Amino acid sequence: MMDNFTFPGLTTRVVFGSGTLARVEEEVRRLGHEKVLVLSTEHQKSDADRLSATLGAISAGVFAGAVMHTPVEVTQTAVEVFRASGATAVVSLGGGSTVGLGKAIALRTGADQVVVPTTYAGSEMTDILGETAGGEKTTRRSPDIRPETVIYDVDLTLGLPVRLTVTSAMNAIAHAMEAFYAPDRSPVTVLMCKDALVAFRDAIPRLIESPQDRAARSQALYGAWCCSTALGYVSMALHHKLAHTFGGSFNTPHAGTHAVLLPYTTAFNEVAVPELLLPIAETFGGNSAGGALWDFARSIGSPLSLKDIGIRETDLDRAAAIATKNAYSNPRPVEAGPIRELLQAAWEGRRPGDLS
Numbered sequence: 002m003m004d005n006f007t008f009p010g011l012t013t014r015v016v017f018g019s020g021t022l023a024r025v026e027e028e029v030r031r032l033g034h035e036k037v038l039v040l041s042t043e044h045q046k047s048d049a050d051r052l053s054a055t056l057g058a059i060s061a062g063v064f065a066g067a068v069m070h071t072p073v074e075v076t077q078t079a080v081e082v083f084r085a086s087g088a089t090a091v092v093s094l095g096g097g098s099t100v101g102l103g104k105a106i107a108l109r110t111g112a113d114q115v116v117v118p119t120t121y122a123g124s125e126m127t128d129i130l131g132e133t134a135g136g137e138k139t140t141r142r143s144p145d146i147r148p149e150t151v152i153y154d155v156d157l158t159l160g161l162p163v164r165l166t167v168t169s170a171m172n173a174i175a176h177a178m179e180a181f182y183a184p185d186r187s188p189v190t191v192l193m194c195k196d197a198l199v200a201f202r203d204a205i206p207r208l209i210e211s212p213q214d215r216a217a218r219s220q221a222l223y224g225a226w227c228c229s230t231a232l233g234y235v236s237m238a239l240h241h242k243l244a245h246t247f248g249g250s251f252n253t254p255h256a257g258t259h260a261v262l263l264p265y266t267t268a269f270n271e272v273a274v275p276e277l278l279l280p281i282a283e284t285f286g287g288n289s290a291g292g293a294l295w296d297f298a299r300s301i302g303s304p305l306s307l308k309d310i311g312i313r314e315t316d317l318d319r320a321a322a323i324a325t326k327n328a329y330s331n332p333r334p335v336e337a338g339p340i341r342e343l344l345q346a347a348w349e350g351r352r353p354g355d356l357s
């Protein structure tokens with residue numbers, strides 16, 4: 002029970018189900034647009050081409066150049082293509098990289114966004130945009146960044162590779178973990194995050210056995226929506242800062258980095274706010290939230306150590322220095338020594354709770 006809270010209200014329209022890709026045109030027209038540019042990565046270009054063909058006259062074509070971390074050079078090219086195409090809105094079909102490109106175009110042109118997410122990364126419900134320029138990633142929040150409409154189509158996730166299914170789910174759970182202790186949390190975000198934990202706990206083991214299990218896919222995508230919504234309406238802390246440090250300065254894979262760090266950042270902050278992280282141990286089982294997430298990660302074959310994702314032990318001092326350079330809000334003070342210990346444990350893949 003929370004005695005005091007402010008809830009800003011949800012602004013993004015959501016369509017969720019199976020076969021909902023067929024509703025893109027209806028949703029585009031609902032926003033008052035008659036020409037859209039379809040966005041994707043090169044990898045998902047054939048899906049984008051198919052969608053563009055289905056959209057017929059309202060499609061202004063496909064830009065399939067989205068890449069991880071939204072480099073500004075790609076955005077500049079995409080904005081030129083968007084302006085030349087006569088489109089007034091974008092349809093972003095893909096994971097966080099494609100959603101990020103759509104947000105970057107929207108911020109520069111005022112385009113509306115219809116987003117069709119195909120991973121669990123959770124960018125679609127947020128007002129957050131991370132962009133890379135000159136090798137540095139900066140993040141900003143603005144109401145102009147938040148997509149107008151999100152269409153979740155379970156069918157598009159049936160082919161999500163198992164490894165990305167696992168790490169993307171851990172990426173989503175990381176949003177929930179930090180939302181539990183965010184100072185601007187509300188009963189809506191807390192309830193959604195609790196529901197998301199149950200959804201992922203039940204769905205991911207089933208998807209490892211049977212990746213095309215539509216019911217389990219639906220459950221996982223529902224969890225992703227919950228976590229994305231929480232991420233979009235509260236502030237993040239240490240976990241996202243560390244993930245950002247490794248992704249931005251060491252070029253580690255986005256979802257895998259979140260997956261490795263999550264048990265360690267959870268254990269670190271659990272010391273300060275054990276009661277707020279109680280839902281995690283209650284859902285996944287065990288005496289501690291950090292330990293419970295490590296056990297879950299191991300059971301689903303998620304990467305467990307920073308060395309598994311290409312970090313060298315000699316990188317850890319630099320990572321700790323970058324992550325502690327600027328002050329930011331976190332339930333437990335962020336100090337160089339304890340953060341270095343956290344990174345050592347994460348590099349070795351030691352189960353949290355066993356920290357010496």
Ligand code: NAD
Pocket residue numbers: 042043044045068069070071095096097098099101119120121122123124125127128129130131157158159160161162165169232255256
């Ligand atoms: P991604 O979008 O880069 O996707 C990874 C790869 O998987 C891509 O090649 C993609 O085309 C492919 N893929 C996606 N869905 C697929 C599917 N269903 N089937 C087969 N292949 C598929 O990775 P991601 O983890 O979704 O997103 C990571 C990016 O999103 C990062 O840049 C991160 O910073 C950003 N992000 C931003 C926010 C935010 O709120 N701003 C939130 C979460 C993530």
